[in-house]
Amino acid sequence: MTRVGVIGGGGWLGKALLLPALADGLIVEEALTVSSRSGAVAGFEPWPHVRQTNSNAELAANADVVVLSVRPQDLDAIALDLSGKLVISVMAMVSLDDLATRFKARRIIRAMPNAAAEKRLSFTPWLASPDVTDADCAFADRFFNASGQARRITTEAELDYFTALTGSGPAFLAAFADAMISDAVTKGIEHGIAERAVRQLFLGGSALMAGSEQTPAEIVQTFLDYAGTTAAGLEAMAAADIRTPIAHGLTAAAAKAAAGTRRQ
Ligand SMILES: NC(=O)C1=CN([C@@H]2O[C@H](COP(=O)(O)OP(=O)(O)OC[C@H]3O[C@@H](n4cnc5c(N)ncnc54)[C@H](O)[C@@H]3O)[C@@H](O)[C@H]2O)C=CC1
Ligand SMILES: O=C(O)[C@@H]1CCC=N1
Numbered sequence: 184m185t186r187v188g189v190i191g192g193g194g195w196l197g198k199a200l201l202l203p204a205l206a207d208g209l210i211v212e213e214a215l216t217v218s219s220r221s222g223a224v225a226g227f228e229p230w231p232h233v234r235q236t237n238s239n240a241e242l243a244a245n246a247d248v249v250v251l252s253v254r255p256q257d258l259d260a261i262a263l264d265l266s267g268k269l270v271i272s273v274m275a276m277v278s279l280d281d282l283a284t285r286f287k288a289r290r291i292i293r294a295m296p297n298a299a300a301e302k303r304l305s306f307t308p309w310l311a312s313p314d315v316t317d318a319d320c321a322f323a324d325r326f327f328n329a330s331g332q333a334r335r336i337t338t339e340a341e342l343d344y345f346t347a348l349t350g351s352g353p354a355f356l357a358a359f360a361d362a363m364i365s366d367a368v369t370k371g372i373e374h375g376i377a378e379r380a381v382r383q384l385f386l387g388g389s390a391l392m393a394g395s396e397q398t399p400a401e402i403v404q405t406f407l408d409y410a411g412t413t414a415a416g417l418e419a420m421a422a423a424d425i426r427t428p429i430a431h432g433l434t435a436a437a438a439k440a441a442a443g444t445r446r447q
């Protein structure tokens with residue numbers, strides 16, 4: 184029975200990752216410790232044997248695997264010797280080297296889930312330091328597959344890019360949706376109806392795209408070939424260079440991930 188401790192496990196992402204893993208029995212409640220500033224967080228009521236604490240030392244003493252899920256600015260307050268343990272970090276902007284130095288750890292996995300983990304729909308790339316064992320990798324892969332699709336990658340540069348592409352991605356989709364809602368409202372559509380319409384559009388359009396045998400580029404081409412209203416919209420968006428601001432946004436987010444990653 185793998186004993187798991189999640190520092191910041193009561194936070195947004197920590198809980199989104201843990202609830203599916205508990206529900207699937209991948210983590211056994213008696214073997215899980217979560218820490219938070221208060222020492223007691225809501226959300227784990229179906230699993231009353233989950234240990235809750237505000238002591239990260241107590242958490243570490245009860246864990247073979249320690250998951251770090253605090254905001255980067257809160258990391259300096261956490262001083263622990265995690266040598267001999269598997270350390271899994273879901274934190275943006277904190278490198279493998281930095282984690283190894285801070286926590287005296289040799290077996291480290293960095294992963295980048297996203298907020299859709301709470302719907303079990305995250306895309307979660309992860310990478311391992313050289314000393315990580317096959318059993319460690321198998322555990323991480325199972326853990327992250329419980330909340331979506333996990334995929335092993337090989338470089339920290341890729342992880343920084345994925346931090347922008349899929350880690351931050353849900354916010355970018357929300358920004359696109361908000362722009363559509365705003366346009367609808369300026370055209371006289373009542374806000375509530377516009378919002379309902381755009382939420383349903385993103386759900387339906389995403390499901391179509393996820394299940395389609397066509398690539399997104401082929402879907403676009405299919406609509407262009409139709410030469411109707413959609414083509415008129417797509418051509419106007421292309422003429423206004425829609426790809427450039429999207430690329431700028433991804434580049435800025437990835438640059439922040441890379442710059443903040445305090446490589447030593
Ligand atoms: N929220 C998201 O969509 C994503 C977040 N991340 C990463 O996940 C990490 C956590 O982010 P969120 O869950 O969104 O933040 P959050 O603020 O919801 O959760 C962080 C939790 O850590 C707790 N905490 C702070 N200091 C602590 C300490 N010393 N000991 C124990 N617990 C402590 C807080 O009380 C809070 O519950 C961040 O490093 C972020 O980069 C990565 C991908 C997506
Ligand atoms: O915004 C952030 O810094 C974190 C990392 C990716 C998503 N949320």
